[in-house]
Amino acid sequence: MDAIEVIRAKRDRGELTTAQIDWVIDAYTRGDVADEQMSALAMAILLNGMNRREIASWTQAMIRSGERMDWSALDRPTADKHSTGGVGDKITLPLAPLVAACGAYVPQLSGRGLGHTGGTLDKLESIPGWRASLSNAEMLAALRSAGAVVCAAGSGLAPADKKLYALRDVTGTVESIPLIASSIMSKKIAEGTGSLVLDVKVGSGAFMKTVREARELAETMVALGTDAGVRTVALLTAMDRPLGRAVGNALEVAESVEVLAGGGPADVVELTLRLAREMLEAAGVAPVKDPEKALEDGSAMDAWRRMISAQGGDPDAALPRAAQTLTVDAPASGVLARLDAYAVGLAAWRLGAGRARKEDPVSFGAGIELHAKPGDVVRAGQPLLTLHADDAARFPRALEALDGGYAVGPAAGEQLPLVIDRVTAA
Numbered sequence: 001m002d003a004i005e006v007i008r009a010k011r012d013r014g015e016l017t018t019a020q021i022d023w024v025i026d027a028y029t030r031g032d033v034a035d036e037q038m039s040a041l042a043m044a045i046l047l048n049g050m051n052r053r054e055i056a057s058w059t060q061a062m063i064r065s066g067e068r069m070d071w072s073a074l075d076r077p078t079a080d081k082h083s084t085g086g087v088g089d090k091i092t093l094p095l096a097p098l099v100a101a102c103g104a105y106v107p108q109l110s111g112r113g114l115g116h117t118g119g120t121l122d123k124l125e126s127i128p129g130w131r132a133s134l135s136n137a138e139m140l141a142a143l144r145s146a147g148a149v150v151c152a153a154g155s156g157l158a159p160a161d162k163k164l165y166a167l168r169d170v171t172g173t174v175e176s177i178p179l180i181a182s183s184i185m186s187k188k189i190a191e192g193t194g195s196l197v198l199d200v201k202v203g204s205g206a207f208m209k210t211v212r213e214a215r216e217l218a219e220t221m222v223a224l225g226t227d228a229g230v231r232t233v234a235l236l237t238a239m240d241r242p243l244g245r246a247v248g249n250a251l252e253v254a255e256s257v258e259v260l261a262g263g264g265p266a267d268v269v270e271l272t273l274r275l276a277r278e279m280l281e282a283a284g285v286a287p288v289k290d291p292e293k294a295l296e297d298g299s300a301m302d303a304w305r306r307m308i309s310a311q312g313g314d315p316d317a318a319l320p321r322a323a324q325t326l327t328v329d330a331p332a333s334g335v336l337a338r339l340d341a342y343a344v345g346l347a348a349w350r351l352g353a354g355r356a357r358k359e360d361p362v363s364f365g366a367g368i369e370l371h372a373k374p375g376d377v378v379r380a381g382q383p384l385l386t387l388h389a390d391d392a393a394r395f396p397r398a399l400e401a402l403d404g405g406y407a408v409g410p411a412a413g414e415q416l417p418l419v420i421d422r423v424t425a426a
């Protein structure tokens with residue numbers, strides 16, 4: 001087989017055979033198919049799509065490019081959650097220890113932020129001492145001691161996806177449902193979880209801007225998981241406005257700790273509880289306690305402290321704070337009609353919370369506090385947002401990103417329901 005034959009087949013809207021897919025993924029991982037050939041194929045896939053059989057073969061080939069983890073030595077079922085990414089989406093932080101406190105193990109391999117969306121590992125790394133890289137043996141030990149572990153995927157897990165994702169990122173080929181679904185699910189299936197809840201975000205701050213696209217992505221991923229023997233369900237949830245009241249690494253850790261202490265913003269608490277119940281159900285665990293009770297009685301907080309300590313973090317250490325702040329006030333009295341997720345995410349990124357290139361550092365203290373959420377009554381001159389940055393020179397570009405991203409009016413604007421829909425295997 002050769003790469004040009006495979007590229008031509010997809011360019012001409014043909015269906016790739018499983019043998020062609022197996023060959024091209026294997027040859028690309030070994031370096032026998034060049035980056036420019038794989039980027040041509042990725043663009044042909046983006047433009048012409050793949051059917052369900054092709055997507056399943058592509059996913060399986062990426063799983064086979066590396067190791068598959070196995071948690072069968074554990075005495076309780078495993079459950080994981082994956083979010084397609086958004087602004088202020090810190091849900092993994094309270095959710096993983098909460099589900100552990102209710103009786104399932106949570107082995108989660110997570111990622112870093114890129115562009116305007118935040119990454120779970122960047123958030124956790126703002127905790128002094130916390131380590132994202134663990135060996136498989138350390139992961140197992142952390143799971144046994146804390147019930148939950150959130151860490152970086154090692155280089156042995158789906159290496160084909162690692163290489164391909166980096167290539168897609170610089171060739172305009174990220175936004176393809178077959179490529180996104182196979183990328184996410186190859187890692188989640190290789191991670192070895194027994195059950196998976198997908199949080200597919202919809203709106204300006206998400207990859208998927210419309211409910212129709214998000215549903216297609218969710219259905220594709222649920223089918224891939226189910227066919228691979230992972231009990232998989234998806235929720236479509238709102239990302240037209242930011243989640244919670246904090247956007248940025250350390251700010252989001254602080255908000256997560258508030259949730260674990262029984263407080264926190266209503267939307268973060270509601271989504272955390274809903275996802276916890278979905279995870280316990282998918283795992284087939286009879287919960288040792290109700291998730292709401294585990295937040296109230298401190299058992300989820302205890303699991304959080306064990307989880308952070310097991311990875312070298314100090315749960316009592318002060319979190320980093322940015323040196324400079326700037327407050328944005330409400331321009332008029334009325335109702336906050338709109339607060340756009342993308343505008344807030346882009347502004348936080350420009351403040352230093354995110355990175356432009358994979359190798360860039362992030363500022364742990366940078367980000368945005370939201371003093372009002374869409375639908376809240378506000379008075380002219382009251383603080384709407386506080387921007388945090390290490391360097392005040394970052395404020396003007398962040399303010400530009402926010403320009404037109406919020407509006408105060410006579411009444412609340414339309415917004416998506418927090419949980420839009422639930423997708424299960426057909």
Ligand code: URA
Binds near residue numbers: 165174179181183184
């Ligand atoms: N996250 C992934 O892991 N892969 C994608 O393609 C998109 C988001």
